Amino acid sequence: MTFDPFGDFETEGYLRNSLKLKDPVEVKESEHLSFEASIEDALAHLAKKRSIDYQAILKTHEILFAGFYPWSGKDRNELVPHLAVFKGSKEDPHHTPFERPELIKRSVEYALELAANKKRFRERPGEVMGQLAFAHPFLDGNGRTILLVHMELCYRAKFAIDWSKTNKDAYLRALSDEIRDPSRGHLDDYLKPHVVDISSREEWPEVIGGIKGLDGLDKEGIVYANLDNPDIQQLYETYRTQPIK
Template identity: 85%
Template sequence: MTFDPFGDFETEGYLQNSLKLKDPVEVKESEHLSFEASIEDALAFLAKKRSIDYKAVLKTHEILFSGFYPWAGKDRNELIPHLAVFKGSKDDPHHTIFERPDLIKRSIEYALELASNKKRFRDRPGEVMGQLASAHPFLDGNGRTILLIYMELCFRTRFAVDWSKTSKDDYLNALSDEIRNPFKGHLDSYLKPFVIDISNRDEWPGMIGGIKGLDGLDKEGITYANLDNPEVQQLYKAYRAQPLE
């Protein structure tokens, strides 16, 4: 089933894109062209920010995807506050449930707070990425936006993840486990062997453009349900093994 939260796929295409494209391959290609054309602008914006806050996360998404999505830079709470978003069916025991729209901002801010503890961040690099990903702030483009935010946060702690050595499937499996059961070391264990020292951002645009699959949580099996549904409310109550502190 096509992810159609606005209910206007037939007239406006996938997520009201500016070209009104419906074909998934064409959508992904055009969306990624917008991303690649804007990487350097987004990185320059983040490099100039004294501190990374929620507004910076929204602006990064806007810079990256406004060429394709007119709503770029607006989070789910602004666009579809009544819908819960899942990866996989909510009836599947292995589904991933993303943060409630009204708690997205708090979830992102908690991730940024975790990243401010530099020793903990380097020792537990998966916690911050997992928290950012579980927030899933946007209708699309989450993986790539979060990647840039995460890389900038890592740089400010003087380390990086050597993404070229990672495996798409292994990474996404570890990330899904982290989202389902946070702060238990699932993503820390996966990422730590790939942590390296870093001193500049010079090679980032080319490296990021070549990374495949890190946006995999954006589209594959995305479904949604109304937050008023008692079953959905119960899922949220039972879902988090550890609440935000």
């Protein structure tokens, strides 16, 4: 892992984890143990909220990952406001830029606004998921946090996604396409065949436990760059043609 936004990998491990682990396999295992141990608490938190807002999402992340990341529940704008984050490769580090740190909250709130139109949301579930993924609020744990939030939003709109029928690679391809080219139906087309009637919240921990790889955008190929870089500024000016309303 080369993603070291704090600049203290040698002393604090990957992303300042509580065990100071550096080995990628050990990090992934310990991080996921924290997630699995906290799923029910996180889902209960979301279920109790009268409305899902940005603070509810931050708290969900904190509940899920406080056992491993001391900074859990804090977004990128609070932790590393000077850094832009991308999913790409060393050869093409600007392949998929995520939202600028100072616009994360606004980006998430736009997704929640889209989900509030329940009829539209059922027709376009991928649009909401894509917008949440593009916001990429956290340094890690985005995919899993967003999954729980999306499930709760779907429940409130009286439908569900049958995640057991989805395919990791196909889903991630559609999600990446949605992030690069939003609101054009890339992820809607993939998810809509899996839309089913509402399911009981009691089934969710088991459902989530059976989903493999939906956190794939969290780590694979993640790189970062300083927002002061003129090339990075130009990239953000030209990347997305559809502004947040």
